[in-house]
Amino acid sequence: MLRHFLLFNKSYLLTGVTGVLGGIAFSILHVPVPWLLGSLSAIFIGRNIFEVTFTWRANFRNFGLVVIGYTLGLSLNKSALNIIMGHLPFMVLFTFILLFICVFTALFISKLFKLDYNTSLLASIPGGLSQILVIAEETEGINLAVVTVTQVIRLILIIVSMPLLVLLPYFQDEKDNFINIENTQLENTHLFPSVFLFVIVSFIFITVFKKLKFPTPYLLGPLLGTSFLQVLGISAPNIPFFFTNGAQILIGIHIGRMLDFSQVIYKKETLFLAFLNGIILLSASIGLSMLLVAIQPLNQATGLLSLSPGGIDQMGIIAFDIGADLSIVSGYQLFRTLSIFLIVPSIIKWLFKKNINNSIGE
Secondary structure (H helix, E strand, C coil): CHHHHHHHHHHHHHHHHHHHHHHHHHHHCCCCCHHHHHHHHHHHHHHHCCCCCCCCCHHHHHHHHHHHHHHHHHCCCHHHHHHHHHCHHHHHHHHHHHHHHHHHHHHHHHHHCCCCHHHHHHHHCCCCHHHHHHHHHHCCCCCHHHHHHHHHHHHHHHHHHHHHHCCCHHHCCCCCCCCCHHHHCCCCCCCCCHHHHHHHHHHHHHHHHHHCCCCCHHHHHHHHHHHHHHHCCCCCCCCCHHHHHHHHHHHHHHHHHHCCHHHCCCHHHHHHHHHHHHHHHHHHHHHHHHHHHHHCCCCHHHHHHHHCCCCHHHHHHHHHHHCCCHHHHHHHHHHHHHHHHHCHHHHHHHHHHHHHHHHHHC
C-alpha cells in the first residue's frame, strides 16, 4: 500500500515537473503565453510520442480556474461593466451569427464525411466543452469519440493559434482600448487580509453555480464574485504574477492530458474532420472580428479574442498576457458561454427533433 502511494505521488510529481519545464522552455524561447502553451505542449508530447503516463486531478485544474476567474474579475469593475453594457447588442448579434455558422458548418461536414448531422452539430458548437459532452452522452445515437476529439482539437488549435495570430502586423495597431488591464488594476490594496473577503464571496458564488449546474463554476464564481464586490465599491487586491503563471500551468497540464491519440478510432478521418471544423470556425471568427473592429472602436487583438471560439479562461489568459482589453474580451466570452449554457441545449433538442421527424417523413 505504501509503495502504491509513493508511485501515485511520483506520477503527480512527474506530471507537475513536466508541465513546469515546458513552461520554462517556452518562456526562454519567448513563445507567446508560455506557461499555458508550454505545459500543454510538454504533456501532449510526453503522452502521445513518448507514451508517458501522467496523473492529474481535476481539482488542480479547478484551483487554476479560480485564480484565472479572479484575475478576469479584476477587469470587470463598475466603469468596465457600463462599457460592456453598450456592447450588449453586438454580443447578441455576433454570438448568434457564430452559432448559425456552426449549424451550417455541421451540415457541410455531415454531407462531406457522411456523418450523422447530430454528431456533426455537437462537434461544431464552440466553447462549453464539458456541457457539450454531457449533452452528447445523453443523446441517443451520438458518436461520442468524434464529438470529444473534434472539440478538444479545436480547443487546442485555438489556444495555439491565437497567440501567434495576434502577433501578426495586422493585429498590431495603435487604436486605444476602452480599458487597459493596467488601468483596471491600479488599486494599491494589500493582498492580505483584503483577499479573504473575495475568497469567501467567490466560493459562495461557486457553490451556487454548482447547485444550478452552471458551466465552469470554478471560473465563473470568482469572476462574477470579484466583479460583484468591485461594483459595491470594495477594492480588489492584485495577486502576484507567479499565481497566474502557476494557474496557467495547472490548466495547460489538464488540457494536454485531454487528447490521447491512442483512444481515437479512424485516426486520419477523425483528425482531418476535427482540423477542418476548427479551421472553418477559426476563419469565421477572424472575419467576424474584422467586422466588429470596423463598427466598434476596439483594437484588432481585442476583437479577435472576443469572438474566438475558444473558452473564456484560455482567451482571458491570452488577453492578459498580450495586454488586450481584458474587460471586453471577458464580456464577450462570458456572454457566449452563458448563451451556450442557457439557449443552445434547447436549440439542439429542437434541431434534433426536427431532424428525426424529417427522417421519418422520408
